[in-house]
Amino acid sequence: MILSIGAAPSSATSRAPDLGGIDWRPCPERADIDCATVPVPIEWDRPGGATIDIAIARLKATDPGRRIGSLLINPGGPGHSGVQAVFESEGYFSADLRRQFDIVGFDPRGVARSKPVLCDATLKEQQYAKLFPTDQAELDDLTATTRKLGADCRGHTGPLIDHVDTVNVARDMDAIRVALGESKISYWGVSYGTLLGQMYAERYPARIRAMVLDSNMDHSLTGYQIQSDGTAELEASLGQFADWCARTADCALHGKDVHEVFDSLYAKAERGELTDNGRKLTPPFFVWDVADSMAYPLDANTGWYHLAEWLRSLHENSRVGGRSAHDDLVEGTPGAVTCQDYSERATSYQMLENYRRKLARLAPHTRMNPSTWAMLTGCTQWPTKVTNPEHRLKVSGAPPILVTTSRYDVLTPHPWAANVQRQIPGSVLLTYDGVGHETYLHSPCGRAATDRYLLTLNTPAPGTHCPAVWPSK
Incomplete structure (x- = not known):
C-alpha cells in the first residue's frame, strides 16, 4: 500500500514517500535565512487534485557540527506566520537552541505566503x-x-x-518533515500551535522526536x-x-x-x-x-x-x-x-x-x-x-511531550493545559506561577526547562512549578 504524504500510517512499518528535497533560496526579506515552498494538495483525500505551495523558512544551526535536526515552530493564531517567526527567532529562542537546531517555520495553509484566506x-x-x-x-x-x-x-x-482545519495543517506539516529529510521532528508550538501539535501527535506519534506544547488549547471541551x-x-x-x-x-x-x-x-x-x-x-x-x-x-x-x-x-x-x-x-x-x-x-x-x-x-x-x-x-x-470537531485526544506511541502553561492565562487557561496533559500518556506538565500567555516568553525557568528538554529529551519532574516574574522598571 502506498501512502499519500500526510496520511496517517497504517502500520508501524509504513513510510511516507520522499518528496525529493527542498529547493532552498535566500529569502527576499533576509538573505541569511533560507526560503522555499512545499507543494501539498488542497484536499488530502484527493492527492492528485489541485495543490497549493506552503511557504517555509529556515535559520540554520549556528554550530553545524552539533546539529540535532530541525525544530519546526508554530507561533499560534490561528493565522500567525511561521515564516515571520523565523525572521524574529534570534530574539526569541535561546542561543543554545539556535546552535543545535535549524529553526524552521511555515505559513500554514490560508496564512500569509501560503495562499491566505x-x-x-x-x-x-x-x-x-x-x-x-x-x-x-x-x-x-x-x-x-x-x-x-x-x-x-x-x-x-x-x-x-473549505480545507483549512487543523488536521489538514498537521498533514501539511508531515509533508514538510518528509521534504526536510527528517525521520522524526522536534516541534515547538504556542497557543493555537499547541492544537496543531496535538493533532500531529494523534496522527503521527512515531514521527516525533520531541514536542513542546506551550499555552494550550483544549480541543476536548465544548460549550459552556x-x-x-x-x-x-x-x-x-x-x-x-x-x-x-x-x-x-x-x-x-x-x-x-x-x-x-x-x-x-x-x-x-x-x-x-x-x-x-x-x-x-x-x-x-x-x-x-x-x-x-x-x-x-x-x-x-x-x-x-x-x-x-x-x-x-x-x-x-x-x-x-x-x-x-x-x-x-x-x-x-x-x-x-x-x-x-x-x-x-x-x-x-x-x-x-x-x-x-x-x-x-x-x-x-x-x-x-x-x-x-x-x-x-x-x-x-x-x-x-x-x-x-472537538474530541478527547487519542495519542498512543508518542515520546514524552512537554506541556507548559501559566497559572493565569486569559487566552489559554491553566485548566486547559492540565486537561491536555492528562489526555496524553507520558506527558509532563510544567506550570509558571505568574500571569501571561506564552511560558517561554515570560519565565526564565520555563525557558530553561524547555531548552533542556529539546536538547537532551529530559523532561522536568512531573508537577514542576516556576516562580512568577512581575513587571518592574
Whole structure:
C-alpha cells in the first residue's frame, strides 16, 4: 500500500514517500535565512487534485557540527506566520537552541505566503463590531453579516477555504518533515500551535522526536466549559493585576482600588459614555482591551504599566484621538480555521443570555472573556463544515511531550493545559506561577526547562512549578 504524504500510517512499518528535497533560496526579506515552498494538495483525500505551495523558512544551526535536526515552530493564531517567526527567532529562542537546531517555520495553509484566506475588510470589521449581541434582533444581524462575510471570503479565496482545519495543517506539516529529510521532528508550538501539535501527535506519534506544547488549547471541551474557564481566568488575572498595583509604587493606579476603578469604567461603558481614541467602548470591548494587556504583562508597550496608565487616563477622561484606516482586503484565517475546528454556535439569544448570567455570577467584575465569547458568536452561519470537531485526544506511541502553561492565562487557561496533559500518556506538565500567555516568553525557568528538554529529551519532574516574574522598571 502506498501512502499519500500526510496520511496517517497504517502500520508501524509504513513510510511516507520522499518528496525529493527542498529547493532552498535566500529569502527576499533576509538573505541569511533560507526560503522555499512545499507543494501539498488542497484536499488530502484527493492527492492528485489541485495543490497549493506552503511557504517555509529556515535559520540554520549556528554550530553545524552539533546539529540535532530541525525544530519546526508554530507561533499560534490561528493565522500567525511561521515564516515571520523565523525572521524574529534570534530574539526569541535561546542561543543554545539556535546552535543545535535549524529553526524552521511555515505559513500554514490560508496564512500569509501560503495562499491566505482573504476577506473584505469592511465586512470583517462589521462582523467584529457585532460579536456581542444584546437581543435576538442583534444576533440575527450578526448571523446575516457572518453569512455575507463567509461568502465574500470564499469568493476571494476559492476552494481552499473549505480545507483549512487543523488536521489538514498537521498533514501539511508531515509533508514538510518528509521534504526536510527528517525521520522524526522536534516541534515547538504556542497557543493555537499547541492544537496543531496535538493533532500531529494523534496522527503521527512515531514521527516525533520531541514536542513542546506551550499555552494550550483544549480541543476536548465544548460549550459552556470553554466560556467558564476563560472567564474565571480573566477575573483571576485582574485580581493579580490589582495586587501588583497595590504593592508597586510606580503603577499608575498605586494607592487606588483597582477593582473599583475597573467597575466604574465598566458602568460608564454600559451607559454608552466610555470612549478611547474616538472609539466608543461597549463593555465587552472595554474588557477585551484589558484582557489584551493581561496576556503580556511584561511587554513595555502593551503590558501592565501601560494598562494602569490607560485605565487611569480613561478614569480621568484625558484620552482623545481618532481611529486608523484599514486596508480593502484583510486575512480572515482565524475565523475560517476556528469555525472548522469548533462546533458550538450561538443558536438563540436565550442561549447567550443564559451563558451571560452564569458567567457574570462567576466573574462579577469582568463578566465574561471576550476572546472565548467570540468563538461562540463568530461562527454562526459560517459557510463551511466543522471538519475537525472537538474530541478527547487519542495519542498512543508518542515520546514524552512537554506541556507548559501559566497559572493565569486569559487566552489559554491553566485548566486547559492540565486537561491536555492528562489526555496524553507520558506527558509532563510544567506550570509558571505568574500571569501571561506564552511560558517561554515570560519565565526564565520555563525557558530553561524547555531548552533542556529539546536538547537532551529530559523532561522536568512531573508537577514542576516556576516562580512568577512581575513587571518592574
